[in-house]
Amino acid sequence: MQSIGFCTHFTETDEWAFAYALHLAQLRGWQLNICHWLESPYRIRRDIVYTDFFEHQKTSVVGPKLLQELELKLREYYEPKLANFTNVAFKLCEGAYQVELVRCLRQHLLDIVVMGYQKLSDEFSDEQPLELFAAKLQYPVVIVGYNGPDTFLLNDKAAKIYKQLGLAERKWQALNELIVSR
Numbered sequence: 001m002q003s004i005g006f007c008t009h010f011t012e013t014d015e016w017a018f019a020y021a022l023h024l025a026q027l028r029g030w031q032l033n034i035c036h037w038l039e040s041p042y043r044i045r046r047d048i049v050y051t052d053f054f055e056h057q058k059t060s061v062v063g064p065k066l067l068q069e070l071e072l073k074l075r076e077y078y079e080p081k082l083a084n085f086t087n088v089a090f091k092l093c094e095g096a097y098q099v100e101l102v103r104c105l106r107q108h109l110l111d112i113v114v115m116g117y118q119k120l121s122d123e124f125s126d127e128q129p130l131e132l133f134a135a136k137l138q139y140p141v142v143i144v145g146y147n148g149p150d151t152f153l154l155n156d157k158a159a160k161i162y163k164q165l166g167l168a169e170r171k172w173q174a175l176n177e178l179i180v181s182r
Contacts, residue, residue, distance in 0.1 A: 002031060002111060003030060004114055006032060006034050006035065008036050009037075012116070013118060014116035016149040019149075022081070030111075033089045036070075041059060049094075074092065115142075115144070116145050117143050131175055135175040140154075140158035141158055
């Protein structure tokens with residue numbers, strides 16, 4: 001493994017996931033890819049996206065200038081948190097979140113995914129609940145913050161390499177166990 005994909009939505013659990021992903025990247029000497037999916041107020045159209053990462057009030061048509069501005073915003077937000085860690089890349093992603101994430105994994109752009117726990121807020125979303133999506137992925141996924149900053153959910157692929165992920169036994173829960181217990 002050489003590349004961690006940290007997916008951000010700018011939530012509290014994302015902050016916890018970022019701290020873990022950065023620590024893991026430093027510990028293993030892996031590249032940290034900070035990925036943010038541009039969100040659209042529309043289900044099908046992706047040519048108009050929110051331009052503010054936190055409030056989701058302002059929208060704009062996607063174009064090269066907007067993409068540059070948003071990538072700069074992403075960098076400015078995370079660079080102070082990186083301190084002297086330099087093995088990092090920033091990536092703005094477009095399209096359906098889960099579909100594009102799978103595409104990045106299949107193209108070997110990411111080896112492992114780290115994300116903060118979140119529930120889908122839109123009951124009409126085309127995407128699966130995070131736990132089901134991550135459990136089915138054939139790539140390692142670590143979800144941080146299910147029940148606080150030091151709680152980790154691992155899919156089957158990640159559970160097999162939990163020691164490489166810097167997690168001690170009993171410090172994490174298998175996603176499948178959580179899904180079955182519901």
